[in-house]
Amino acid sequence: MVGRQHEMAKIRDALGENAWSARVLELVGEPGIGKSSLLDWTADEARARGVLTLAAKAADIDGAGTPFGALREALDDVVADRGDWREGMSGEDLTALADVFPGLSDFRDARVERHRIHRAVRALLEQLGNRDKLMLVLDDVHRADSASKELLAYLVRRPPRARLLLVLAYRPRQVDPRLAAAIAAGPASVHRVEPAPLTEEQSQELLGPEVNRARVAALHQASGGNPFYLQALATTELPAGTRLRAVLQAELAGLSALAQQATRAAAVIGDPFDAELVAEVAGLDHAEVVRALDESHERDLIRPHGLSRFAFRHDLVRQAVYDGTGAGWRRAAHGRAGQALRRRGDAVPARAAHVARSAVVGDLEAVSLLRAAADELRWQAPGVAATMLHEAIRLLPKEDLGSAEHCELRLLLARCVVADGRPHDAREVVHLLLHELAAGHERRPEAITVAAMIERILGHHAQARALLRSELGTIRDPAIAAGLELELGMVAILAGDFTADRPLIENAHRTACRLDNLPLRVHAAALLALADYTSGAIKAAQARVDAAEALLNAIPDHTLVTNLEATVYLGWTEIFLERFHPALDHLRRGLRLARRTGQEHLLPYLLGGIACAYQWLGRLDEAAQWADDAVSTAELTGSDELRTMTYTLKALVAIHQGDVELAYQCGERAVRAAGADRDWWSATAAVIYGEACIHRGADPAECLRTIVDAVGGPDLSAIDPGSKPHWYQTFIYTEQAIGNPDKAWEWLTRMIAAEKQMDAALPCRSALVRLARGHLMLAAGQADSALGDARSAAAVFAKAGDELDLGRARLLAGLAFAASGQRTDAITELDNARRTFAACAAHRLHDEASRALRRLGHRISRRGPATRDPYRLTRRETEIAGLIAKGLSNAEIADHLVLSVRTVDAHLRNIFAKLDVTSRAAVAAHAISRRVA
Numbered sequence: 001m002v003g004r005q006h007e008m009a010k011i012r013d014a015l016g017e018n019a020w021s022a023r024v025l026e027l028v029g030e031p032g033i034g035k036s037s038l039l040d041w042t043a044d045e046a047r048a049r050g051v052l053t054l055a056a057k058a059a060d061i062d063g064a065g066t067p068f069g070a071l072r073e074a075l076d077d078v079v080a081d082r083g084d085w086r087e088g089m090s091g092e093d094l095t096a097l098a099d100v101f102p103g104l105s106d107f108r109d110a111r112v113e114r115h116r117i118h119r120a121v122r123a124l125l126e127q128l129g130n131r132d133k134l135m136l137v138l139d140d141v142h143r144a145d146s147a148s149k150e151l152l153a154y155l156v157r158r159p160p161r162a163r164l165l166l167v168l169a170y171r172p173r174q175v176d177p178r179l180a181a182a183i184a185a186g187p188a189s190v191h192r193v194e195p196a197p198l199t200e201e202q203s204q205e206l207l208g209p210e211v212n213r214a215r216v217a218a219l220h221q222a223s224g225g226n227p228f229y230l231q232a233l234a235t236t237e238l239p240a241g242t243r244l245r246a247v248l249q250a251e252l253a254g255l256s257a258l259a260q261q262a263t264r265a266a267a268v269i270g271d272p273f274d275a276e277l278v279a280e281v282a283g284l285d286h287a288e289v290v291r292a293l294d295e296s297h298e299r300d301l302i303r304p305h306g307l308s309r310f311a312f313r314h315d316l317v318r319q320a321v322y323d324g325t326g327a328g329w330r331r332a333a334h335g336r337a338g339q340a341l342r343r344r345g346d347a348v349p350a351r352a353a354h355v356a357r358s359a360v361v362g363d364l365e366a367v368s369l370l371r372a373a374a375d376e377l378r379w380q381a382p383g384v385a386a387t388m389l390h391e392a393i394r395l396l397p398k399e400d401l402g403s404a405e406h407c408e409l410r411l412l413l414a415r416c417v418v419a420d421g422r423p424h425d426a427r428e429v430v431h432l433l434l435h436e437l438a439a440g441h442e443r444r445p446e447a448i449t450v451a452a453m454i455e456r457i458l459g460h461h462a463q464a465r466a467l468l469r470s471e472l473g474t475i476r477d478p479a480i481a482a483g484l485e486l487e488l489g490m491v492a493i494l495a496g497d498f499t500a501d502r503p504l505i506e507n508a509h510r511t512a513c514r515l516d517n518l519p520l521r522v523h524a525a526a527l528l529a530l531a532d533y534t535s536g537a538i539k540a541a542q543a544r545v546d547a548a549e550a551l552l553n554a555i556p557d558h559t560l561v562t563n564l565e566a567t568v569y570l571g572w573t574e575i576f577l578e579r580f581h582p583a584l585d586h587l588r589r590g591l592r593l594a595r596r597t598g599q600e601h602l603l604p605y606l607l608g609g610i611a612c613a614y615q616w617l618g619r620l621d622e623a624a625q626w627a628d629d630a631v632s633t634a635e636l637t638g639s640d641e642l643r644t645m646t647y648t649l650k651a652l653v654a655i656h657q658g659d660v661e662l663a664y665q666c667g668e669r670a671v672r673a674a675g676a677d678r679d680w681w682s683a684t685a686a687v688i689y690g691e692a693c694i695h696r697g698a699d700p701a702e703c704l705r706t707i708v709d710a711v712g713g714p715d716l717s718a719i720d721p722g723s724k725p726h727w728y729q730t731f732i733y734t735e736q737a738i739g740n741p742d743k744a745w746e747w748l749t750r751m752i753a754a755e756k757q758m759d760a761a762l763p764c765r766s767a768l769v770r771l772a773r774g775h776l777m778l779a780a781g782q783a784d785s786a787l788g789d790a791r792s793a794a795a796v797f798a799k800a801g802d803e804l805d806l807g808r809a810r811l812l813a814g815l816a817f818a819a820s821g822q823r824t825d826a827i828t829e830l831d832n833a834r835r836t837f838a839a840c841a842a843h844r845l846h847d848e849a850s851r852a853l854r855r856l857g858h859r860i861s862r863r864g865p866a867t868r869d870p871y872r873l874t875r876r877e878t879e880i881a882g883l884i885a886k887g888l889s890n891a892e893i894a895d896h897l898v899l900s901v902r903t904v905d906a907h908l909r910n911i912f913a914k915l916d917v918t919s920r921a922a923v924a925a926h927a928i929s930r931r932v933a
Contacts, residue, residue, distance in 0.1 A: 001041055002227075003202035004034065007193050011042050014165065014191040015049060015135075022129075022159030023189045027169035031316050032228025032244075034195045035169040039139050042167060046135045051165075052128065054078060055137035057271065057311070058144035066350060067147035067381035068100045070138050071121065076101055078128065085127040089120075090876055091906020096120035099380060107906065113595060113603065114147070114380060115632035118154040125155070129162025137167040140315055142174035146383025146420060150636065153182040157635075178421065197225025207234055228314060248320035255295060258284070262292035263301060267321040268333040268354075271311040280340040281333050334358035349373045349384070356391040367392045374412065379598055382419035389413040407433065407443040414450055418457070419600050421638035427454050445471065445480045452487055453601065457639035459677050461495035479517055482508035486527055490565075494641070496680045496718055498534040505531050519563040522551040526569035533576050536721035538761040545573055552586060561597045564590055568605045572612075576722050578764050578800055580613045587613070588896065603633040604642045608649050615653050618803025618840035622879075623653045631666075641681065643673035648685040651692055656804060658844025663692035683718035686710030687727050695844075700738050704731060714750060724754040725765045729772045736779060748772055764805065767796035771805070774812050778819060787816035804845075807836035811849050818856060827858050834860070877911050878927075880904060884920050885927035 001008065014025050025042075027035045039055070046053045056074035066072070079085075080103035086094065091107070096116045098104040128134050138144070141152065155166065156179070166188075183190060198206065203220040204213065206227060211219075211234065223229035232247045252260060265282035266273045279289040293310060296302045301321075305311040312318035322330070335358035341351045352373035359366030370392035378385040393409050400406050410433040417426035430451045437444045448471045455464035468488045475481040489505035492498075505528050512520035529544035548570050552560070560566070567590025574583035591606040593599075611626035627650040634642035651666035667689030674682035690707035694700045711727065712718035719727060728751035735744035748769075755769050774789030794809035814830030817823075830853045837846035853860055873881065876897075883893045890908065894901045912918060915926055 001037065002206040003198045004038060004041075004195065007038055007195055008041065010191065010193050011038070011045065015042075015046055015051070021189070022162060022164045023166070023191065024156060024183060024186075025165055025167045026183065026190060026192045027167065027195070028172050028192060029195045030171060030173075030226070032226045032314070033197070034227045036139055036314065037227075038193070038195060039137055039167065039169055043135070043137055046165075050133070051135050052078075052132040053135045053137065055139070057139040057315075058141060058148060067145055067377060067384055068117075068151065070141075070144050070148045071151060072100055072102075074136060074138065075124070076103060079103055079124070084131070085124065088127050088130075089123060091903045091910065092116070092876065093120035093123045094906060095903050097124060112379075113600065113633070114150065114636060115154075115603075115629060117380070118151050118632065119629075121151060122155060122158065122160050125160040125164055126162040129160060129164040133163045133165075135165045135167060137169075139169045141168045141170040141179070142176070143315070145381060146176075147381035149176040149179050150383075150421070153179045154632070154635075156182040156186040156188055159186070159188040198227060198230065199225065203230055206230065228316065244316070245320050245323065248317060249324045251299065251301065251317075252321055252324065255299060255301075256292070258288055259292040259295040262289050263296050263321055264325045264329070265333055266293075266296075266302065266310070267312070267318050267325065268330060269337055271315075271318060272305040272309040273311070274309045277337070277340055277344075281337045283336070331358050347376075349377050349388075352388055356388065359391075359395050361395055362397045363395055367395050370395070371409065374416065378412075378416050378419065379600070382416040386413055386416040386420060389416060401436070404443065407437070407447070411443075411447060411450055414454070415601075418454060418637065421636055423454050423458050423638050427451070427458070430454060439474050445475060445477075445484065449483065449487055452491065456491055456494065457601070457637060457641055459639075459641040459675075459679070461491050461679065464491045465495075465501075478511050479515055479520060482511040482517075482520055482524065485511075486523055486565075489527055489531060490569075493531065493534055494680055496678065496683065498531075498720060502531045502535060518551070518555055519559055519566075522548060522555055522560070523563040523566045523569075525551055526566040526573070530569045530573045533573050533722055534720045536757055538577070538722065538758045541573060542577055542761065545570065545577060545579070549574075549582065549586070557589075557593055560589075561593050561599075564593055564597070564599055564602060566590075567593075568602060568609065571606070571609045575609060575613050575616065576720075578616075578762055578802075580616050580801060583613045584610060592895070600633070601637070604630050604637070604639075604646050607633060608646050611649050611653065615649075615656065616804075617801055618807070618836075618842070620653055620657050620804070620841040624650070624657065627653050640673040640675065641677075641679075644670050644677075644685050645681045647673065648681060648688050651685075651688045655688070655691060655695065656840075656842050656845075658842065658847070660692065660695045660844075663688075664696050667692040678718065680718070680720065683711045684723075687719075687730065691730055694734060700734050704734050707731075716754075721754065721757060722762065722765070725751050725768050728754065729768055732772045733775065736775065741776070741779060744776055748776060763796045764800050764802055767793040767805070767809070771809055771812060774816070778812065778816055781819075783816045783819040787813055787820070790816055803836060804840050804842055807833050807840060807842065807845060807849075810836060811845065811852070814849070814852060818852070823856055827853060827856055830856070831858075831860075873911065873914060877907055877914070880907050881911055881923050881927040884908075885924040 011025065014023065027038055029035050043053050043055055054074045056070045058070035079097070079101045094104060094107040096112045097120045098107040099112050099117055100121065125134065125136070138152070141149070144152070152168065153176070198220070200217060200220045203225065204211070204216045207216055207219070207230070219230055219233050223233055229244055232244060236247050236250045252263065255263065261282050262278055262284060265278045268281055269277055275286060275289045275293060278293070279286050282289065284292070293302065297310070300313055301317055302310045303313050312321070334354040338351045338354035338358060341354065348369065352370050355366045355369050370388045374385040374388040374392070377388065389409055389412060393406065393413065396406055410429060414426045414430040417429055430447055433447050434444070434451060437447060448467055452464040452467050455467065465488060468484050468491070472481060472484050472488070475484065485504040485508040489501045489508070492501040505524065509524035509528050512524045525544060525548035529541050529548050532541035532544050548566070552566060552570060567586050571583045571587035571590065574580070574586065587606050587609045590602065591610070594602045594606060607626055607630035611623045611630055614620070614623035614626060627646065630646040631650055634646040647666045647670035651663045651670060654663035654666060667685065670685035671689045674685050687707050687710070690703045693703045708714060708731070710718070716724045716727060728747055731747040732744045732751065735741070735747060751769055751772060755765050758765060770789040770793040774786040774793070777789065778786035790809050790813035794806055794813065797806035797809055810829050810833035814826045814833055817826035817829055830849050834846055834849035834853065837849060850860055879897065880893055883896060888896065890904045891901055894904045897904070911923055915923065917923060917926070
């Protein structure tokens with residue numbers, strides 16, 4: 001630790017903070033500067049302080065190793081040995097963790113999306129960090145597999161609520177930009193340590209007095225004060241100016257021929273390695289390898305790693321050995337490694353990593369293996385899968401270029417790159433394919449659709465429409481042409497151009513009916529319903545939804561998966577049309593099938609729709625969790641458009657919950673993601689962000705002017721007709737709050753006009769008008785008129801199941817009673833409102849109702865909203881208990897909640913343990929008693 005006093009002091013400060021919380025310690029520097037030595041010292045210092053310290057090194061040469069490899073190495077032992085952490089984990093989280101940790105294979109079930117794995121690892125760290133102070137140390141993060149980098153970025157953006165210090169060492173010029181951005185913008189406290197080059201005096205201290213000052217000066221100049229380079233140069237007789245690789249090669253040259261061969265085989269295998277595998281890759285017997293590894297150990301090229309494995313002393317040593325190995329021998333060694341892993345029964349991805357480095361062009365067996373590895377990895381680690389597909393495409397014979405298999409690999413590659421959060425790179429992949437596919441090629445329409453989808457998630461609506469239109473005229477197959485017409489229609493709607501391409505959707509619908517193509521019919525019918533709604537034809541949209549719902553209910557799952565967008569269009573349209581429960585059913589079905597078939601690009605829309613439906617129903621805690629999942633999936637795509645949508649939804653839920661700061665942060669992110677775009681979601685984001693700013697204390701008049709400009713002026717031209725009453729009420733209440741009653745009445749006039757355009761077909765929209773008018777009437781001293789509007793609105797909201805707005809109507813009724821001197825009735829209505837808001841977890845409105853009660857002299861409990869079950873059931877466990885009380889089987893519950901049966905079983909075991917019961921009947925009785933209470 002020569003010359004590291006300053007760095008050690010900063011690390012001690014990080015370790016010694018009294019109030020431990022989730023924090024990040026960065027060790028940043030160039031190769032050989034001493035990061036690993038500082039990490040070892042940090043781990044020793046933490047253990048001496050009683051901190052649970054888990055450490056691992058990501059040392060894969062090309063960063064395409066086993067998904068979550070570094071996290072698995074760090075946590076696998078503690079996951080297997082310490083069973084107490086499982087007590088606080090849900091069955092759903094255990095199922096997700098089983099995809100990462102082999103020791104949890106008993107919980108493994110159906111395919112799990114990455115955002116659920118991220119959430120489960122976060123929950124695991126919370127469990128570990130709430131029992132002990134926890135330090136997770138990861139070295140060479142720049143070399144981690146893409147899945148690990150993605151997970152680390154998530155943990156930095158959303159730090160675990162635990163006493164955790166996350167220590168990351170990496171080379172700054174090679175770190176993943178997403179991780180760097182997360183560290184720079186994340187909420188966690190960050191300590192940054194950058195080891196400096198040694199001075200000449202410190203170099204003398206490191207090398208010792210036996211090295212004379214003249215040689216130290218020469219070595220210091222040649223090494224630039226880099227400790228690793230300095231020591232490597234000092235141990236050889238090569239000239240001081242010799243490149244480091246030559247110095248390291250000289251170290252290897254000092255070994256016997258046997259030890260050189262074993263060490264090169266170890267470099268091919270990668271850290272850590274064992275003697276048995278080295279023997280197979282090197283072509284030596286076991287006894288020879290043991291002697292060879294002992295020799296390499298004596299020369300400090302390799303060091304023990306655990307009980308039975310070894311690792312190179314530094315990744316630079318392994319890199320030098322690997323690079324210094326002859327290309328032909330290295331290729332053959334990778335081939336032997338792949339065969340050895342196959343005999344061992346290792347997973348396809350582990351074998352594929354070696355096959356990718358050993359196969360030659362035309363090796364179709366290798367292409368098949370790489371494709372199989374990509375299929376297995378694409379859900380967990382799409383970046384690694386993309387690497388496998390790149391290699392598979394490279395190995396195809398030239399005569400196969402343009403073949404069906406080549407097109408399929410390229411399209412799968414584009415989808416994997418999109419899923420890895422690199423839509424711009426995916427755009428290049430698919431456009432290269434389009435350049436190779438001549439007009440009329442059977443796979444060209446599919447490639448055009450994928451290209452348009454990528455442009456759409458990038459927010460490039462004009463480019464997506466141009467692509468689709470250019471291709472549409474060349475298609476002779478009517479079903480394919482109808483599919484492109486539907487994609488065009490959807491892009492237009494998202495762009496906020498609600499009527500432009502509606503004729504194309506109608507034509508696609510007619511084509512689907514003529515062909516009696518059921519998947520295409522349900523797709524077209526659902527999109528046509530959405531198009532009717534966004535163009536203001538509400539009654540027509542309601543009829544379309546009825547027809548689309550009948551089709552969707554009749555189509556089997558294996559057929560629906562080919563046009564799964566139908567569940568998105570229908571579910572969202574049903575939400576807009578105030579059909580919340582059917583919307584949940586259809587969105588959940590879409591989610592279940594999207595998870596099963598890996599259609600990850602639909603997840604943000606499906607999860608966001610479910611969040612929106614729960615928000616309307618006043619189930620804000622559940623809405624918040626679904627919105628959080630929607631944000632997580634959107635972050636993984638790299639799509640600003642999807643970020644805009646999901647952060648907007650999360651901000652909206654936060655406003656209703658009264659979490660103003662969260663609403664502001666999410667609204668700000670939504671607006672920032674939208675940038676200069678002016679489309680449907682960017683306009684909505686501007687409204688929500690403006691409302692959050694008002695609640696946070698910004699100038700309401702200025703905020704209102706900004707909102708009105710963003711939504712297209714007073715007529716709200718950028719907003720769909722059905723949503724206008726929602727945003728008008730924001731304007732009304734804002735003007736009323738800042739003392740502009742005349743302007744508030746003007747906005748009410750516009751709100752009434754917007755509602756009349758819908759032919760009174762949406763009862764809740766009409767009730768919102770009455771609610772807004774009631775508030776203005778009350779402010780004008782007309783309490784009786786306000787009470788009439790409040791009660792009329794309350795009846796509509798109650799019938800629709802809109803609990804949040806029902807509470808608002810009850811609050812207005814209570815205020816109206818109070819204004820007219822009817823104290824008893826006022827207390828009754830206000831208390832009903834308070835209870836409604838408590839059940840919804842609408843904390844701001846709950847506090848408002850409580851304050852109104854106190855002004856009337858009514859004493860209420862200080863405990864606040866009762867949002868937790870006294871038996872400590874989680875939200876999911878409470879939901880499952882309620883479904884058991886309704887008589888649903890585990891399979892039916894799994895289908896209803898879009899979970900696996902095994903996950904429901906695990907939840908039920910937790911419920912039995914917490915309630916201390918042994919039967920489903922007892923669980924049902926508990927759920928019923930809580931509901932009655």
